[in-house]
Amino acid sequence: MFQLSTLALHLGARWLKRLLFVSFSLHLSAGMAFSSSDLENALVLPRAQARTALASAYFQAGLPAFAMEEVDQALILLPRYAPALLIKALLLQQQNKPEMAQKYFIQAFDSAPEDPQIKLFWAVFECKNKRFNSAFEKFQQSLNHSMGHGQGQVNWIWGQCLIQNQQFEAANLRMTEALAQLPSLISEALELVELKIQLGKLSEAEKILEILIDSPSVSAQSVWLAFQLAERQNQAVKKNHWGKMLGLHFSNSAQWRAYQDRVSHD
Numbered sequence: 001m002f003q004l005s006t007l008a009l010h011l012g013a014r015w016l017k018r019l020l021f022v023s024f025s026l027h028l029s030a031g032m033a034f035s036s037s038d039l040e041n042a043l044v045l046p047r048a049q050a051r052t053a054l055a056s057a058y059f060q061a062g063l064p065a066f067a068m069e070e071v072d073q074a075l076i077l078l079p080r081y082a083p084a085l086l087i088k089a090l091l092l093q094q095q096n097k098p099e100m101a102q103k104y105f106i107q108a109f110d111s112a113p114e115d116p117q118i119k120l121f122w123a124v125f126e127c128k129n130k131r132f133n134s135a136f137e138k139f140q141q142s143l144n145h146s147m148g149h150g151q152g153q154v155n156w157i158w159g160q161c162l163i164q165n166q167q168f169e170a171a172n173l174r175m176t177e178a179l180a181q182l183p184s185l186i187s188e189a190l191e192l193v194e195l196k197i198q199l200g201k202l203s204e205a206e207k208i209l210e211i212l213i214d215s216p217s218v219s220a221q222s223v224w225l226a227f228q229l230a231e232r233q234n235q236a237v238k239k240n241h242w243g244k245m246l247g248l249h250f251s252n253s254a255q256w257r258a259y260q261d262r263v264s265h266d
Contacts (some may be wrong), residue, residue: 048078048266055087064091082112086121093125101125116145127161137163152182163195172199179208187217193225202233213245220246224255 051074058067068091074084094255105122112118123138139158147155159174175192179185189212196205209226212218223245230238243263246256 020139040176044077048081049085051077052081052084052087055084059087059091064094066090080111081110082108082115082118084138085111086118089125090121093128095203098125098129101167115144116142116154119145120157125159127164130164132161132165149182149184152178152180152185154178155181156185156188160191168195168199171195172201176204186212186215189217190222190225193222197229206233218249220250220253223250224253224258227259246261 030158051070055067055070055074057065058070067087071084071087071091074081075088078084085104085108087099089108092101092104094096102125105118105125108115108118109122119138119142121142123135123142126132126135126138136158139154139161143151143154143158155174155178159171159178162168162171162174172192172195175195179189186208189208193205193208193212196202196208206226206229209222209229212222213226223242227242227246229238230236230242243259245257250256
């Protein structure tokens with residue numbers, strides 16, 4: 001009933017675009033240290049920033065050809081500009097050119113070695129290529145240079161990578177810590193709920209579900225999962241409560257129809 005087989009497929013999928021937007025909105029000027037003799041670089045920086053911002057927008061919009069054109073223009077202006085190098089790496093990754101992508105991840109890191117976002121994207125790249133030890137090392141480095149909500153982001157995606165490597169207990173610890181660090185992750189919490197159920201941590205899963213259902217991110221799937229969990233624990237009152245909620249708020253959903261079928265067979 002509760003499977004983790006699809007979790008790894010979502011590794012960073014939503015977060016990559018979200019993090020990309022945050023990274024290039026807040027850190028477009030990062031990645032290069034200018035000395036007093038770098039007047040020419042300083043003069044072209046605003047143009048490189050604009051090109052990189054446009055490349056980021058195209059990348060998020062699913063227009064990789066336009067994104068590549070803009071990022072190449074940015075790198076003509078500033079060949080060591082870390083945000084542009086990072087987008088180039090991500091575009092090459094998307095084109096299934098891992099060796100070239102790795103080259104640009106290295107260049108981006110060399111240009112901004114303390115930027116946690118570069119290490120985070122690079123860690124995801126390593127994880128997708130099943131180089132788990134390298135990925136975990138980069139997650140840790142990203143975590144070391146992150147603060148506040150950034151640590152929650154790193155821990156959450158690190159947890160998804162641990163799932164892909166079938167380290168479920170470690171993944172649970174990372175993702176639970178991430179939710180505590182970044183409560184807005186409740187919108188993604190079904191992944192953690194399913195993980196906890198897989199590990200038999202039913203009371204912990206139930207608590208997270210109750211918070212999720214009481215949030216704006218409530219969905220038919222979350223209520224249906226709460227119903228299934230109550231059924232598994234023989235909680236008749238809660239089963240009835242979640243069933244009524246499905247009918248009241250999600251009467252057009254597949255989950256409501258599944259609930260009705262379940263009740264009719266009972």
